[in-house]
Amino acid sequence: MNINSFFGFATVFVYITLALALPAQANPHEYLLDNGLKIIIKEDHRSPVVIQQLWYKAGSIDEVNGTTGVAHALEHMMFKGTSNVPPGEFSRKIAAVGGKENAFTSRDYTAYYQQLHQQHLPMAMQLESDRMRNLQITQEEFSKEMQVVMEERRLRTDDQAHALVYEKLIATAFQAHPYRRPVIGWMNDLENMQIEDAQDWYKRWYTPNNAILVIVGDVNPKETLKLAQESYGKFQANHIPALSERKPQIEPPQTGIKRLVVKAPAKLPYLIMGYKVPVLKDTKNDWEPYALTILSEVLDGNAAARLNKTLVRSTRIAISANAGYSAIARGPGIFYIDGTPSEDKTAHELEQAIRSEIDTIVQSGITQEELARVKAQVVASRTYQLDSTFAQAMQIGRLESIGLSHLDANIILERLQTVTAEQVKAVAEKYLVDDSLTVAVLDPQPLAKTTAQNDQSK
Structure with missing residues (x-):
């Protein structure tokens, strides 16, 4: 995601x-x-x-x-x-x-x-x-x-x-x-x-x-x-x-973790964690949205990213684990981390493993090698997107439609390249906290029989 x-x-x-x-x-x-x-x-x-x-x-x-x-x-x-x-x-x-x-x-x-x-x-x-x-x-x-x-x-x-x-x-x-x-x-x-x-x-x-x-x-x-x-x-x-x-529509401050369980037909449990975070309003002077963007890429930007490397390939607690964040929006932002636990693991165990990864960043930060790799990937992906005329139009329209300028695209790219490891650590410590967190867990229910199975049972 x-x-x-x-x-x-x-x-x-x-x-x-x-x-x-x-x-x-x-x-x-x-x-x-x-x-x-x-x-x-x-x-x-x-x-x-x-x-x-x-x-x-x-x-x-x-x-x-x-x-x-x-x-x-x-x-x-x-x-x-x-x-x-x-x-x-x-x-x-x-x-x-x-x-x-x-x-x-x-x-x-x-x-x-x-x-x-x-x-x-x-x-x-x-x-x-x-x-x-x-x-x-x-x-x-x-x-x-x-x-x-x-x-x-x-x-x-x-x-x-x-x-x-x-x-x-x-x-x-x-x-x-x-x-x-x-x-x-x-x-x-x-x-x-x-x-x-x-x-x-x-x-x-x-x-x-x-x-x-x-x-x-x-x-x-x-x-x-x-x-x-x-x-x-x-x-x-x-x-x-x-x-x-237009009338401001301000979300009241969240004052504690929110949890919910959703029952639906599925084979395996599923977990999604959403932290409230800021989005870009001033492309020149804001810095936290850029640091949050780099943080999401550190967690889930490539095969060597932390969630995939640790939770999927090393401990195998999860079949999949992802992170995502969009800094371009008219309203408030959400930093997402989601995943599907392995068959012998629970959503609770996956949540604890995700929390451990977050704590590691809060306590120790990220390495300069990680930061350099992510920045190179960000620049490369943005450059490749411009090979498409459709992507170019999307870039312009999306920025303009939420109140920014198409000229901000250059500023955004420049500011992403100035993010420091200390800033990534700082936003993780400030925003990936329980007071801004909502956790949803899928409680898998039995899948309905297919028509073919029903026909065979007759």
């Missing part, structure tokens, strides 16, 4: 509005339309391919009780047609030119993308901009799609023991913050979702001044800006609070 989320490099900042054009500057290029749509274009001429991503700064963090899952439900409805494009036609047109398209919803944002030959970018822009304002949500399509969403929840969460444990851990770890609600929504809310819920969400959040258009690939920035103005510039902005103006 290594879920580090820093991406590689960014370059020089260029700010241009339609009213005032500055001299041409380095890649990527940044623009702001009069209606508030932010556009970031990054040239990559290695192949005649382009990525278009449209990011809306609205995710499950912005939902309220009773309508959990509406952000994800609306994502599904965005493929059901507009007043200009019949249901299914969007996907058919992209596929017809050899392109790919999809979407994703997270706690912090919702994004839509197309990857295709650069000559088809005008068509992709027309299609994507059209559904920014002209979506048609009919009762018939909504009712059918909600059945799809509920089945998705059953398959990905309710019938997946580890996913169910994770969901319940998050719901327990956070007392008040909306991160406690699952992105896909609670089943009761999905069962009672009304078409008006989706329509209201669309009208409120799907507006150019709440969106970021990211274009990466074999494009000419000036020509692409003109296309964007023609496609997206015709829509007016809605009154909507910027990220910095």
Whole structure:
């Protein structure tokens, strides 16, 4: 579950509005339309391919009780047609030119993308901009799609023991913050979702001044800006609070360890431990999120990482043991350590072994060799990611959507390389403590018999 989320490099900042054009500057290029749509274009001429991503700064963090899952439900409805494009036609047109398209919803944002030959970018822009304002949500399509969403929840969460444990851990770890609600929504809310819920969400959040258009690939920035103005510039902005103006949602301090047991069909127990930790807010002056990132890589960044080396290969107390942390988020962070104990071991024994590894770092720190190896791996992985135009677009969109800048990518990489062994030890000592810890254990229940087994028993 290594879920580090820093991406590689960014370059020089260029700010241009339609009213005032500055001299041409380095890649990527940044623009702001009069209606508030932010556009970031990054040239990559290695192949005649382009990525278009449209990011809306609205995710499950912005939902309220009773309508959990509406952000994800609306994502599904965005493929059901507009007043200009019949249901299914969007996907058919992209596929017809050899392109790919999809979407994703997270706690912090919702994004839509197309990857295709650069000559088809005008068509992709027309299609994507059209559904920014002209979506048609009919009762018939909504009712059918909600059945799809509920089945998705059953398959990905309710019938997946580890996913169910994770969901319940998050719901327990956070007392008040909306991160406690699952992105896909609670089943009761999905069962009672009304078409008006989706329509209201669309009208409120799907507006150019709440969106970021990211274009990466074999494009000419000036020509692409003109296309964007023609496609997206015709829509007016809605009154909507910027990220910095939205009501603060502060999680109350945790004052002791939280524990829960989840019963679900499974072969083996499973353990997940979540510590509350900070995330990046000031990329230049924060240091703890960078140290936490290095710590997660020391524990679970490669085959020689501590959890795998000690718990899996040496003592064999675990079949698997992992750590993960994402420093890029609108809300509070969680540092995760999880694992599956070996067949002759218990979740309690695995927890004690994990605690022992943490204590070793708290008492003795990490070695300079470990630090150098992890830093080299971090730099290499971020560099390799940039071979992909899609990864480049993801880097830009994700940073911008949570309130940072795409320019912060360079700062992040530089700051990661300045982390010291003492700082890694310090964050382990400060944050990997019981007062910020939630522990969830899977109590495996008998697996249901398969249809084949049932047939044989008759």
